[in-house]
């Protein structure tokens with residue numbers, strides 16, 4: 001048996017409408033809070049949209065559940081620094097999200113010219129509002145497996161050097177380059193690590209037939225990178241914390257000629273993580289990763305209540321959840337899980 005403070009998810013896609021209704025309880029069952037990604041269609045770019053989205057999330061929450069959505073704004077070349085500052089001061093917005101234009105799902109309104117967002121970044125540095133970054137370049141001539149490492153050198157490091165005091169979260173890191181970059185900085189830099197990137201490498205996607213439900217962005221890399229992520233996550237280092245990036249797409253949209261990127265892990269994330277931490281002989285570090293390090297970075301209190309995981313013969317979880325838009329496949333690690341959230 002293992003009791004830890006209730007976890008938070010520092011990177012989550014809840015979508016909207018019927019999908020929101022279906023996936024929200026999967027997260028709220030175990031997690032107290034989550035940083036809510038703003039890549040809706042159209043994206044959540046202004047504070048009034050973030051407030052309205054927050055209301056829709058709370059309206060979709062079942063009566064017997066408690067959950068606090070931590071809202072973000074989608075950074076565009078037209079984002080108004082004053083709107084960001086007001087949204088932060090009111091407590092509504094906890095981070096701003098940077099998507100390089102074209103890097104991932106619904107990122108067409110993202111940033112092309114980083115000079116255009118300089119005034120917003122300066123304002124964020126001044127008020128201490130974190131920037132969450134999807135860290136991949138989009139240049140056609142850069143191999144998809146190199147896009148994170150190239151982003152660090154060409155985009156992230158220059159932005160951080162030009163904007164002193166800017167607090168940055170590298171979202172869903174997938175490489176040892178990401179781990180090393182975070183470790184080489186003492187302050188103002190953290191990283192989220194997803195559940196699935198601790199489990200799969202690129203072979204899982206491609207060997208023995210293509211597995212669309214393992215396809216996400218940034219795409220899983222070589223085994224040596226997965227091991228670097230696992231070492232970072234299980235180390236207790238406060239700069240690394242859980243962001244599941246649970247990203248639901250219907251099976252119809254995953255299993256097609258041009259399938260969507262995203263793994264849906266909300267349902268079984270805590271069981272998956274406990275399994276991986278136990279295998280790494282690091283169950284004692286699970287709480288730091290899921291429940292302590294994130295609040296410390298975001299300067300929020302840790303949760304007061306707890307969850308208890310118990311060891312069972314095999315955890316039973318649904319292979320799919322139903323949404324009004326169609327079924328969504330739950331991430332299947334390909335091995336049995338043994339830690340169930342009581």
Ligand SMILES: NC(=O)N[C@@H](CC(=O)O)C(=O)O
Nearest residue numbers: 013104105216217247261262
């Ligand atoms: N991670 C993914 O593969 N997909 C995310 C977008 C993102 O986080 O990049 C989504 O919104 O579907």
Ligand SMILES: [Zn+2]
Nearest residue numbers: 104134217218
């Ligand atoms: Zn992303």
Ligand SMILES: [Zn+2]
Nearest residue numbers: 013037245247
């Ligand atoms: Zn995401």
